[in-house]
Amino acid sequence: MKATAQVIPFQFEAQQVRTMLIDDQPWFVAADVCLALAVRNSRDALSRLDDDEKGVATTDTLGGSQAVGIVNESGLYSLVLTSRKAEAKRFKKWITAEVLPAIRKHGRYEDSRNNLGTLIGETIGTNGFNMLGALVKGKVAQLPTATQRRATAKIWSQTHAAFGVRSAADIPADQLDAARNFIAAYALEGEWLGRAETGSSLSRNDALAVEALVNDAEWLVYLLHRCGVVDHLRAVESPLAGSMAGRVESTSISHKLVRSLFADQLEAAAAWADELCGRPALRLVKGALPT
Numbered sequence: 242m243k244a245t246a247q248v249i250p251f252q253f254e255a256q257q258v259r260t261m262l263i264d265d266q267p268w269f270v271a272a273d274v275c276l277a278l279a280v281r282n283s284r285d286a287l288s289r290l291d292d293d294e295k296g297v298a299t300t301d302t303l304g305g306s307q308a309v310g311i312v313n314e315s316g317l318y319s320l321v322l323t324s325r326k327a328e329a330k331r332f333k334k335w336i337t338a339e340v341l342p343a344i345r346k347h348g349r350y351e352d353s354r355n356n357l358g359t360l361i362g363e364t365i366g367t368n369g370f371n372m373l374g375a376l377v378k379g380k381v382a383q384l385p386t387a388t389q390r391r392a393t394a395k396i397w398s399q400t401h402a403a404f405g406v407r408s409a410a411d412i413p414a415d416q417l418d419a420a421r422n423f424i425a426a427y428a429l430e431g432e433w434l435g436r437a438e439t440g441s442s443l444s445r446n447d448a449l450a451v452e453a454l455v456n457d458a459e460w461l462v463y464l465l466h467r468c469g470v471v472d473h474l475r476a477v478e479s480p481l482a483g484s485m486a487g488r489v490e491s492t493s494i495s496h497k498l499v500r501s502l503f504a505d506q507l508e509a510a511a512a513w514a515d516e517l518c519g520r521p522a523l524r525l526v527k528g529a530l531p532t
Contacts, residue, residue: 261298261311268298269317271310277332278324286323290316365417370410372417373400376424400424403490419487423494443503448510451503456511458496465489 258277259270275283287295287310294316297308312320321333365373381392397409403423404412412420443451465471471489474482500507 423491448506452507
């Protein structure tokens, strides 16, 4: 069987499994399935399938059209049976219990619990949630035991608000890095730990470079908010809207944290640069923002 089809990229845990509908029937890219199931010799595994369980499809890639081996539902099950990995059982159960019955009943997959969003890589899902959870746990570990629970709840609450989700598992997959940076940059100082004391770890040149970077970050966040860039992206339903919102928020937190940690050194470096240049650099001043 040969066919041309549009690929739908599914994400089964760490492995992408490309899928396509041919004559309203689901087919799977054989090489991806074998990788996901840790089937080492994919050619040998495919040779044992019946002819009606496998075929070749032509897909469009960045390098042009490409022919790939594919398997149908029956072929997929045969490959699952050759794998001894625990993932094989989970994968088969999800396919047979939810996805395929819904396709047969409705002609499409109706995903009331957003499981499909996780599988095809639209959301970070349980794996991403666990990764962020480990980061949160590590971040609050330095706090007194009595305040760790409140701090954890606050970080999750702020993360949900920043990314517009009710659960961190629903954060879009392309915003996982932004979410990780957001949590990593969340400032515990002042609210939970008290302000960190400034030290003398930065040379004047280093402090000047950090001051310039922080100043640029402050301006960038301000201008993005002022111009409503995120709102415009959402209005045109751009896939970059969520990622932009997360990056802006994490940058805002990061520059405030750096500014507070090295306040005296950055102020001294800025004053030194202003004196050398004969005029002050344009900086944002709280309560006196430019119009």
